[in-house]
Amino acid sequence: MIAVVGHSDLTAPTLAMLEEELRKRLSGFARAGRAGLVRAGQGLPVAFGRAARAAGLALVTVLPSRNGVPEVLRPGDRKAAGELLLLSEQVRLLEYDPSDRDACVGADESLLRSCGRLLAVWDGSPSSGRDATAHLVAFARSSGMDVEILWPEGACRVAQGARAW
Numbered sequence: 001m002i003a004v005v006g007h008s009d010l011t012a013p014t015l016a017m018l019e020e021e022l023r024k025r026l027s028g029f030a031r032a033g034r035a036g037l038v039r040a041g042q043g044l045p046v047a048f049g050r051a052a053r054a055a056g057l058a059l060v061t062v063l064p065s066r067n068g069v070p071e072v073l074r075p076g077d078r079k080a081a082g083e084l085l086l087l088s089e090q091v092r093l094l095e096y097d098p099s100d101r102d103a104c105v106g107a108d109e110s111l112l113r114s115c116g117r118l119l120a121v122w123d124g125s126p127s128s129g130r131d132a133t134a135h136l137v138a139f140a141r142s143s144g145m146d147v148e149i150l151w152p153e154g155a156c157r158v159a160q161g162a163r164a165w
Contacts, residue, residue: 001037001059002029004048005114005136006121006150009043009158015047018121019151025148027120030057035089037062037111039104040073042080044121049087058089062111065093073098105132109139117146123157132139 005081010018017018024131026036038045045061052059063083064071068091073081077098113120118140121131127134140147 001035002026002057002117003037003114003115003117004121005108005112005133006044007123007131007133008043009131009156010121011041011072011087011158012053014155014157015043015150016091017155018044018150019047020052021042021152022048023054025150026052026057028054029117030055035060037115038084039094039107039111040050040064040077040081040084042076046083048119049084058091059084059087060092061085061088061093062107063109064093064096066095067098067106068093071098079163101129101132105135108121108136112136112140112143112145115145117148117149119150120139121150121155123151123155 003025022066035051036048037060038048039062049059049061064083094107094110098104120137122133122137125134137147137149
């Protein structure tokens with residue numbers, strides 16, 4: 001499986017640029033019969049899901065759950081999860097609290113353990129209280145996973161303090 005992680009505060013033009021870049025990269029994996037894995041959420045997960053569908057790559061979407069029942073997501077993530085479910089061939093439930101950053105990082109680590117490749121949309125910045133991309137890249141590398149960093153020329157993040165959605 002191929003997973004994607006990255007900054008949650010990417011601008012809309014950056015997401016559009018990444019969607020095209022991801023589609024090109026994923027088409028080879030689709031021909032090889034691989035699948036993509038994404039944790040439901042807005043922004044990069046949706047861009048990855050759309051790119052996977054356009055490339056012909058099977059997509060698995062992971063939803064948070066509690067006691068085997070899907071968790072309620074934030075409003076923006078609900079709409080994104082709905083689109084991802086439509087794009088997916090398979091849905092998995094994973095026990096974690098989507099409102100808890102540490103639980104989300106733990107969920108991502110758990111998902112990465114089942115993957116052979118990570119596509120990381122990362123500008124090289126360190127992890128912070130809001131963004132764990134650097135941590136997840138280091139985790140994947142230390143696990144022996146193939147890691148590919150994507151940060152296309154012209155890619156931008158939303159200004160500090162602003163929201164990406």
